[in-house]
Amino acid sequence: MAIIENTINYVDGDTILEAFFAFDGSIEGQRPLVLVSHAWAGRSEFTAEKARYLAELGYVGFALDMYGKGKLGQTDEECSALMRPLVEDRALLQQRILAALKTAKLLPWVDDKKIAAIGFCFGGLCVLDLARTCSDVKGVVSFHGLLHAPSNVPNPKISAKVLALHGHDDPLAPPSQVLDFETEMTNAGVDWQLHTYGNTVHAFTNPLASDFAAGYKYDEKVNRRAFQAMENFLTEVFA
Numbered sequence: 001m002a003i004i005e006n007t008i009n010y011v012d013g014d015t016i017l018e019a020f021f022a023f024d025g026s027i028e029g030q031r032p033l034v035l036v037s038h039a040w041a042g043r044s045e046f047t048a049e050k051a052r053y054l055a056e057l058g059y060v061g062f063a064l065d066m067y068g069k070g071k072l073g074q075t076d077e078e079c080s081a082l083m084r085p086l087v088e089d090r091a092l093l094q095q096r097i098l099a100a101l102k103t104a105k106l107l108p109w110v111d112d113k114k115i116a117a118i119g120f121c122f123g124g125l126c127v128l129d130l131a132r133t134c135s136d137v138k139g140v141v142s143f144h145g146l147l148h149a150p151s152n153v154p155n156p157k158i159s160a161k162v163l164a165l166h167g168h169d170d171p172l173a174p175p176s177q178v179l180d181f182e183t184e185m186t187n188a189g190v191d192w193q194l195h196t197y198g199n200t201v202h203a204f205t206n207p208l209a210s211d212f213a214a215g216y217k218y219d220e221k222v223n224r225r226a227f228q229a230m231e232n233f234l235t236e237v238f239a
Contacts, residue, residue, distance in 0.1 A: 002026045003055050005048075008107075009069065012099035017065040019100060020048045022055035023109050032114035032238045033104055035130075036063040037097065037123030039206070040079040042072040046206065050118070057231065060110050064100035066093070066126060083122050090150035094133045097126050101134065114138060114238050116160075118230060119145060120205060121172075124164070131190075132156040139237035141165065141230050144202050147173045147181040158185070162192040163233045165226040167200030171215035195229055197222045 005022040020043065023031070034054045038047045043065045051061030065071075066086060073079030086093040097117075105112040116139045119127035124145015131140045132153045139161040147164065149156075162185060166173060173181075178194070185192040202216050203209035205223045209216040 001056065003052055005052065005055075008103065010099060010103040012096050015096075016069045017067075017096075017099070018043070018069040019065055019103065020051055020063040021060060021104070021107065022048075022051045023060045024055050024058060027058060030109055030111040032059045032116065032234075033107075033110045033112070034059045034061055034234065035097075035100060035104060035115070035117035035127070036061060037117060037119030037126040037130075038063065038066065039121035039123055039203075040073065040083040042067045042079075042082060044072060047120075047123075057234070059234070060104070060107060062100070062104040062107075064097065064104070066096050066100075066123075087122070087125070087146075090129060091152050093126060094129050094150070094152075097130050098134060101130065101136070105136075112136075116140065116234055116237055118143065121145060121203065128162070128164075129153075131158050131160040131162055135159045139163065139233060141233060143205050143226060143230075144170055145173070147177050149180065149184050156184075156188050158188045158190045160190075161233070161237050162190050163229065164192070164194045165229060166194060166196050167202060167204050167219075167222070168196050168198050169200060169215070170202045172202050193233075195226070197225065 002025040004025040047063035051063040054061030117127040118141040124142030127140040137160045204219040
């Protein structure tokens with residue numbers, strides 16, 4: 001195994017973005033692409049690590065950028081300020097992640113007929129919107145993602161398979177939102193799964209999350225279960 005990694009600049013309109021990608025150089029030919037969409041802080045080492053992990057599984061891992069080159073939130077206030085314009089303008093959010101997909105598909109190591117996406121927190125919302133607006137994606141996985149539907153796609157035609165990995169006690173996706181999501185996916189005829197983890201709050205994949213009472217807490221056991229579910233799901237959608 002020889003993991004090769006690099007960054008690539010791309011654009012969405014006037015916004016310059018920077019993605020990180022990784023792949024196993026010892027594998028010959030093209031292989032499936034998995035986009036990685038970041039949480040509210042921006043494209044960080046966390047998503048780069050996940051791209052490397054996907055490369056070790058035999059995929060091209062592409063950690064995309066939703067905010068702009070070099071933009072990273074350091075405080076809750078900064079993260080919220082970066083995320084809010086995209087959450088409030090879902091058409092812009094969808095345009096932004098489609099720009100990443102367009103760029104990633106052109107990498108010479110990518111089999112552009114086998115594409116999936118995973119996302120964390122805000123990134124979960126992004127990959128779900130990718131599924132809602134794009135027929136090129138085989139499957140998407142949301143880790144403790146925001147689940148509410150966009151108003152600009154009232155009746156989505158979703159061809160991708162969907163896996164949502166959710167903490168039962170996540171304050172950012174309460175039971176009412178989960179039920180609405182299930183109804184949306186069912187009405188759209190999606191092959192969907194929702195794995196709910198008990199006694200689990202938001203950010204269960206993030207080792208830096210440490211406040212259960214506030215609703216943000218890493219859980220090693222749930223993290224392991226969730227990534228195993230993701231691996232199984234990707235094996236299925238790329239079969």
